[in-house]
Amino acid sequence: xxxxxxxxxxxxxxxxxxxxxxxxxxxxxxxxxxxxxxxxxxxxxxxxxxxxxxxxxxxxxxxxxxxxxxxxxxxxxxxxxxxxxxxxxxxxxxxxxxxxxxxxxxxxxxxxxxxxxxxxxxxxxxxxxxxxxxxxxxxxxxxxxxxxxxxxxxxxxxxxxxxxxxxxxxxxxxxxxxxxxxxxxxxxxxxxxxxxxxxxxxxxxxxxxxxxxxxxxxxxxxxxxxxxxxxxxxxxxxxxxx
Amino acid sequence: xxxxxxxxxxxxxxxxxxxxxxxxxxxxxxxxxxxxxxxxxxxxxxxxxxxxxxxxxxxxxxxxxxxxxxxxxxxxxxxxxxxxxxxxxxxxxxxxxxxxxxxxxxxxxxxxxxxxxxxxxxxxxxxxxxxxxxxxxxxxxxxxxxxxxxxxxxxxxxxxxxxxxxxxxxxxxxxxxxxxxxxxxxxxxxxxxxxxxxxxxxxxxxxxxxxxxxx
Amino acid sequence: xxxxxxxxxxxxxxxxxxxxxxxxxxxxxxxxxxxxxxxxxxxxxxxxxxxxxxxxxxxxxxxxxxxxxxxxxxxxxxxxxxxxxxxxxxxxxxxxxxxxxxxxxxxxxxxxxxxxxxxxxxxxxxxxxxxxxxxxxxxxxxxxxxxxxxxxxxxxxxxxxxxxxxxxxxxxxxxxxxxxxxxxxxxxxxxxxxxxxxxxxxxxxxxxxxxxxxxxxxxxxxxxxxxxxxxxxxxxxxxxxxxxxxxxxxxxxxxxxxxxxxxxxxxx
Amino acid sequence: xxxxxxxxxxxxxxxxxxxxxxxxxxxxxxxxxxxxxxxxxxxxxxxxxxxxxxxxxxxxxxxxxxxxxxxxxxxxxxxxxxxxxxxxxxxxxxxxxxxxxxxxxxxxxxxxxxxxxxxxxxxxxxxxxxxxxxxxxxxxxxxxxxxxxxxxxxxxxxxxxxxxxxxxxxxxxxxxxxxxxxxxxxxxxxxxxxxxxxxxxxxxxxxxxxxxxxxxxxxxxxxxxxxxxxxxxxxxxxxxxxxxxxxxxxxxxxxxxxxxxxxxxxxx
Ligand SMILES: Nc1ncnc2c1ncn2[C@@H]1O[C@H](COP(=O)(O)OP(=O)(O)OP(=O)(O)O)[C@@H](O)[C@H]1O
Ligand SMILES: Nc1ncnc2c1ncn2[C@@H]1O[C@H](COP(=O)(O)OP(=O)(O)OP(=O)(O)O)[C@@H](O)[C@H]1O
Ligand SMILES: [Mg+2]
Ligand SMILES: [Mg+2]
Numbered sequence: 001x002x003x004x005x006x007x008x009x010x011x012x013x014x015x016x017x018x019x020x021x022x023x024x025x026x027x028x029x030x031x032x033x034x035x036x037x038x039x040x041x042x043x044x045x046x047x048x049x050x051x052x053x054x055x056x057x058x059x060x061x062x063x064x065x066x067x068x069x070x071x072x073x074x075x076x077x078x079x080x081x082x083x084x085x086x087x088x089x090x091x092x093x094x095x096x097x098x099x100x101x102x103x104x105x106x107x108x109x110x111x112x113x114x115x116x117x118x119x120x121x122x123x124x125x126x127x128x129x130x131x132x133x134x135x136x137x138x139x140x141x142x143x144x145x146x147x148x149x150x151x152x153x154x155x156x157x158x159x160x161x162x163x164x165x166x167x168x169x170x171x172x173x174x175x176x177x178x179x180x181x182x183x184x185x186x187x188x189x190x191x192x193x194x195x196x197x198x199x200x201x202x203x204x205x206x207x208x209x210x211x212x213x214x215x216x217x218x219x220x221x222x223x224x225x226x227x228x229x230x231x232x233x234x235x236x237x238x239x240x241x242x
Numbered sequence: 243x244x245x246x247x248x249x250x251x252x253x254x255x256x257x258x259x260x261x262x263x264x265x266x267x268x269x270x271x272x273x274x275x276x277x278x279x280x281x282x283x284x285x286x287x288x289x290x291x292x293x294x295x296x297x298x299x300x301x302x303x304x305x306x307x308x309x310x311x312x313x314x315x316x317x318x319x320x321x322x323x324x325x326x327x328x329x330x331x332x333x334x335x336x337x338x339x340x341x342x343x344x345x346x347x348x349x350x351x352x353x354x355x356x357x358x359x360x361x362x363x364x365x366x367x368x369x370x371x372x373x374x375x376x377x378x379x380x381x382x383x384x385x386x387x388x389x390x391x392x393x394x395x396x397x398x399x400x401x402x403x404x405x406x407x408x409x410x411x412x413x414x415x416x417x418x419x420x421x422x423x424x425x426x427x428x429x430x431x432x433x434x435x436x437x438x439x440x441x442x443x444x445x446x447x448x449x450x451x452x453x454x455x456x457x
Numbered sequence: 458x459x460x461x462x463x464x465x466x467x468x469x470x471x472x473x474x475x476x477x478x479x480x481x482x483x484x485x486x487x488x489x490x491x492x493x494x495x496x497x498x499x500x501x502x503x504x505x506x507x508x509x510x511x512x513x514x515x516x517x518x519x520x521x522x523x524x525x526x527x528x529x530x531x532x533x534x535x536x537x538x539x540x541x542x543x544x545x546x547x548x549x550x551x552x553x554x555x556x557x558x559x560x561x562x563x564x565x566x567x568x569x570x571x572x573x574x575x576x577x578x579x580x581x582x583x584x585x586x587x588x589x590x591x592x593x594x595x596x597x598x599x600x601x602x603x604x605x606x607x608x609x610x611x612x613x614x615x616x617x618x619x620x621x622x623x624x625x626x627x628x629x630x631x632x633x634x635x636x637x638x639x640x641x642x643x644x645x646x647x648x649x650x651x652x653x654x655x656x657x658x659x660x661x662x663x664x665x666x667x668x669x670x671x672x673x674x675x676x677x678x679x680x681x682x683x684x685x686x687x688x689x690x691x692x693x694x695x696x697x698x699x700x701x702x703x704x705x706x707x708x709x710x711x712x713x714x715x716x717x718x719x720x721x722x723x724x725x
Numbered sequence: 726x727x728x729x730x731x732x733x734x735x736x737x738x739x740x741x742x743x744x745x746x747x748x749x750x751x752x753x754x755x756x757x758x759x760x761x762x763x764x765x766x767x768x769x770x771x772x773x774x775x776x777x778x779x780x781x782x783x784x785x786x787x788x789x790x791x792x793x794x795x796x797x798x799x800x801x802x803x804x805x806x807x808x809x810x811x812x813x814x815x816x817x818x819x820x821x822x823x824x825x826x827x828x829x830x831x832x833x834x835x836x837x838x839x840x841x842x843x844x845x846x847x848x849x850x851x852x853x854x855x856x857x858x859x860x861x862x863x864x865x866x867x868x869x870x871x872x873x874x875x876x877x878x879x880x881x882x883x884x885x886x887x888x889x890x891x892x893x894x895x896x897x898x899x900x901x902x903x904x905x906x907x908x909x910x911x912x913x914x915x916x917x918x919x920x921x922x923x924x925x926x927x928x929x930x931x932x933x934x935x936x937x938x939x940x941x942x943x944x945x946x947x948x949x950x951x952x953x954x955x956x957x958x959x960x961x962x963x964x965x966x967x968x969x970x971x972x973x974x975x976x977x978x979x980x981x982x983x984x985x986x987x988x989x990x991x992x993x
Pocket of ligand 2: 597
């Protein structure tokens with residue numbers, strides 16, 4: 001299972017922007033997109049998102065993989081509408097969800113996770129939550145690691161699982177496995193956390209070369225503002241001649 | 243989902259999450275932080291794995307009951323909030339608009355129902371064990387699903403069909419499907435709790451301690 | 458030939474090239490020490506030899522069969538693997554069950570399994586830990602348990618990644634004695650040359666590619682290889698070499714303490 | 726007194742008694758080796774000394790203040806801790822950021838941080854790894870990075886749990902040299918007596934309780950302690966003792982190779 005969201009973040013053209021501005025821009029646009037109902041504006045929004053994806057230099061295949069993971073939900077939502085309220089609504093639903101999913105994908109794959117966290121902290125997200133997010137994110141890798149190692153260790157000692165889940169023996173193995181992965185990971189997590197405390201961690205992660213607002217951040221803000229305003233005014237019907 | 247429903251979701255979920263965060267912060271033992279985080283990470287990973295339930299259907303763990311059983315109500319809410327936020331940040335899962343409602347269903351409704359049932363069934367039974375855990379797990383899944391179904395229905399009615407799903411379809415569909423999936427949740431949750439009570443009983447104490455601190 | 462590698466190269470994601478064109482044969486009953494600096498690719502190589510990972514270039518043969526991703530389970534039955542980090546290895550809820558895991562998977566009768574587990578725990582000095590939860594052990598204790606989990610299976614080939622790291626000196630000595638008593642082929646990746654000298658007949662020096670493959674005595678005559686591979690003679694050997702320089706005498710670096718003693722005695 | 730323990734006992738859940746009535750003082754600038762068998766409680770003791778865990782019985786004082794669960798952050802600032810398993814220690818997404826983590830938490834200006842990180846990575850021979858993801862390194866590489874993360878902070882006390890395990894011989898020598906050059910007090914838990922001899926002035930032998938506390942030279946005269954603690958002389962020392970027996974001569978076991986060489990030279 002691949003979960004390395006930071007893989008392309010450092011090389012992305014978008015990573016040079018201040019994460020606070022980026023987060024604000026992207027999230028506001030996501031809200032705007034959620035409000036749109038016209039096919040044309042949705043297409044406009046989607047086009048903007050796609051061009052963002054293009055300039056971000058995140059490999060399209062990576063975005064495509066993320067999109068494919070979300071696709072069942074998108075399809076399900078649209079299909080449900082197809083049968084209950086017609087093609088137009090279904091198409092709009094598909095466009096809307098696609099645009100917002102892609103938008104978030106571009107955001108997260110072009111921003112190092114630590115930067116997102118830093119921005120969230122700057123926006124005064126309670127430290128319990130930002131801590132939890134950081135550690136949980138890190139520990140997800142611990143768990144994937146531990147379960148991968150466990151699988152290797154098991155198979156190197158001749159274990160071959162893979163029977164159906166509903167017989168008692170297999171259920172025992174499964175809950176045993178989950179429990180063991182959990183316990184191993186907890187032991188590890190505990191030590192990882194202690195190691196951080198001993199290096200002076202106090203609930204705040206500082207980073208080298210902190211971010212400063214620059215001209216280009218203003219540029220990004222402006223671009224998003226224009227697109228957002230355009231879409232919203234169109235949605236409200238202020239210029240129907242579109 | 244209709245924007246009004248989405249807004250409503252945020253409006254209900256946020257204060258409750260904020261309240262849980264506030265209460266949790268009042269008595270936070272530093273040993274609990276890694277435990278909460280690893281639990282959140284564990285549930286996150288478990289949510290990515292599908293398990294076969296019956297008749298060809300698959301489901302995945304929600305984990306709210308597991309979190310509440312191990313950490314108490316506030317911890318449970320915070321853990322579920324964390325999971326949903328990361329899903330949103332890492333996968334762009336469902337996007338930001340879905341986050342408000344997801345929070346409501348899985349980080350508020352499910353933990354509250356689980357907590358209520360765990361408290362109700364605990365008397366006379368062996369602390370968090372016994373029947374309470376599977377029952378709470380099953381019910382919390384059902385409750386979250388019904389809450390989601392209700393939102394779909396409400397969206398449909400409010401928007402006149404541009405969002406959501408017709409009530410006659412959404413409620414029973416969500417209800418029946420998740421009544422089945424809930425069985426998987428119940429089995430896995432009890433399995434994990436039993437396992438931990440055997441090999442690492444001290445981890446079960448975080449929730450009990452949180453309980454006592456509140457009382 | 459129990460295991461043989463032909464032109465094997467290996468790359469980790471992110472273009473990190475860990476192995477470059479490695480050729481290597483392990484003969485029946487042979488004991489080989491795999492040495493080299495940190496990051497030389499020793500663990501990677503052992504993973505390939507255990508069919509736990511797969512080379513994109515080159516071929517790995519185990520017990521006369523070419524290793525493929527599918528059917529790796531068959532190949533894995535031939536080799537026992539000791540992970541460098543024992544945390545990777547122990548996973549059952551009790552030490553006893555953990556050591557019994559392998560033999561049970563081999564389908565042995567219960568009595569036999571119990572006998573093997575007892576013997577293995579005894580051999581690594583961990584009999585008193587049988588009832589403990591493996592995750593709660595000290596690192597050295599975990600290492601012993603992990604080793605017991607291998608010994609209880611006694612597979613035809615043993616691949617040991619740093620078996621003596623984190624063991625106390627007595628534990629190290631006991632382990633060396635246990636391993637010396639085994640007839641299996643084994644490859645031991647280690648930074649502890651004293652252990653390598655005692656255990657192995659043959660040294661392979663790795664640093665991405667194979668720098669040297671031969672006996673330790675030959676290796677001792679190749680200071681440039683030792684230097685390139687960050688190796689250093691064990692302390693008694695170093696002492697003898699310094700003494701030799703002082704004496705202006707001529708003898709080969711001794712490989713064991715006993716050998717060194719003989720040289721000293723002869724000097725008198 | 727930088728750190729002092731009075732009558733400390735420690736029990737893990739499940740009634741596992743790891744430490745029994747330990748008394749211990751660490752003086753300013755002192756280098757102490759903590760040795761003992763697997764499961765002796767070395768790691769546990771170091772955890773207590775770093776205010777990472779708390780004794781239920783007895784008192785721990787760090788820098789003149791009694792350690793309590795609350796306010797532990799203050800005490801932790803005084804000590805740098807190297808975990809036995811480097812996987813526990815590396816955290817940030819790149820090696821450079823990981824090594825910078827501590828100095829940044831100390832609130833140092835960026836320039837100073839960068840200088841320290843570069844120096845620390847250089848010192849452990851990991852400068853070439855700066856851009857790598859720490860979780861993807863080999864075990865020995867991780868160990869080096871973890872050590873760099875400590876050195877970059879240069880806290881008044883260093884507590885090192887098996888700093889040389891899994892390092893290659895050259896890395897071990899470099900590390901010893903780096904540590905010898907530091908003025909801080911340090912406690913080094915290790916199974917490698919050669920390293921302990923070179924680094925430490927004082928030996929503490931632990932096995933649940935303190936079996937011995939004194940100089941290595943005294944320890945050498947106490948074979949019963951060595952035996953009980955699963956210890957073994959380094960190979961050059963062992964060689965010299967065998968030689969001594971052969972000669973029927975009388976000299977003390979040498980503590981360094983150089984000392985041994987002097988003895989040999991004098992014999993001539
Ligand atoms: N999961 C991984 N992803 C990327 N690179 C890796 C990974 N594991 C190891 N490497 C790299 O591959 C090379 C070989 O690593 P390996 O673990 O085989 O070395 P080693 O010889 O076992 O070292 P050590 O003596 O420190 O155990 C190193 O450069 C290491 O950084
Ligand atoms: N988390 C834990 N839960 C229960 N018991 C533990 C735990 N960690 C350690 N122990 C036990 O406490 C004792 C001391 O362990 P510790 O890790 O301090 O030993 P150590 O001297 O560091 O050993 P090693 O040389 O193997 O690293 C051992 O008996 C060990 O099994
Ligand atoms: Mg290795
Ligand atoms: Mg230890």
